[in-house]
Amino acid sequence: MCMVTSSAPRRALVTGASSGIGAATALRLTSEGWQVFAAARRAERLESLAEQEGIIPLVCDVTDVDQVAAVRARITEAGGIDTLINNAGGALGVDTVAEGKLEDWRWMFEVNVLGTLNVTQAFLPMLRAHGEGTVLNLTSTAGVVSYEGGGGYNAAKFGAHGMTGTLRLEEAEHNIRVIEVLPGMVRTEEFTAKRLRGDTAAAEKVYTGVEKPLTAEDIAEVITHAVTLPHHVNLDQIVIRPVAQAAQHKVIRQG
Numbered sequence: 001m002c003m004v005t006s007s008a009p010r011r012a013l014v015t016g017a018s019s020g021i022g023a024a025t026a027l028r029l030t031s032e033g034w035q036v037f038a039a040a041r042r043a044e045r046l047e048s049l050a051e052q053e054g055i056i057p058l059v060c061d062v063t064d065v066d067q068v069a070a071v072r073a074r075i076t077e078a079g080g081i082d083t084l085i086n087n088a089g090g091a092l093g094v095d096t097v098a099e100g101k102l103e104d105w106r107w108m109f110e111v112n113v114l115g116t117l118n119v120t121q122a123f124l125p126m127l128r129a130h131g132e133g134t135v136l137n138l139t140s141t142a143g144v145v146s147y148e149g150g151g152g153y154n155a156a157k158f159g160a161h162g163m164t165g166t167l168r169l170e171e172a173e174h175n176i177r178v179i180e181v182l183p184g185m186v187r188t189e190e191f192t193a194k195r196l197r198g199d200t201a202a203a204e205k206v207y208t209g210v211e212k213p214l215t216a217e218d219i220a221e222v223i224t225h226a227v228t229l230p231h232h233v234n235l236d237q238i239v240i241r242p243v244a245q246a247a248q249h250k251v252i253r254q255g
């Protein structure tokens, strides 16, 4: 078993790194001296990220077993990682359960649950061998509180939340720290627009009058803090909301 020394540079894989929280996290970690493997499906969006020193872009769909195996081979060659940040995920639709579309639910389960499983399984042996591994899963407040129209996203994030708890119990004996970050209302370029199928006007309304929704950079700062703490310190569940969102159903709007 290879133990880290305090002078060793930290190395992470961040999935879903081409935009939003993933991109902000990759940038923030590299600004703190980390080497970051930034994985995402869209090569063209990774290009600008790759201009930052310390970021190695890797094109990868987290739901594809062969692509994840290829990424693991590249990362193994390049010296491995000590930290896995499972950020890839997303929501599709705001239908009621009665009206929900099976294909939307399938996509949400694929990316939020099975993608996380796929990447985690691929990298656990490396993290175990490292001796002081960290897995950080980005779930959501939607993974612990249901809301109308949450449907498939609630179900998928509850799934990811459950899996994260199980992983923590199972991997503690391998000295792997498992952190769950559960953001509430975060305004990013893509999350709500994608969920509302490109209806940017409707997406804009979600944030109307909300003073200071969280930003991707806010979440990246919290993630960086959590993974930079001494390894024996596990912030096992971090719920983050803007002050204006006192609870899932209580959002303060001005005007």
Ligand code: 8X3
Binding pocket: 139, 140, 141, 142, 183, 184, 185, 186
């Ligand atoms: C996003 C939080 O409240 O839109 O993960 O479901 S919410």
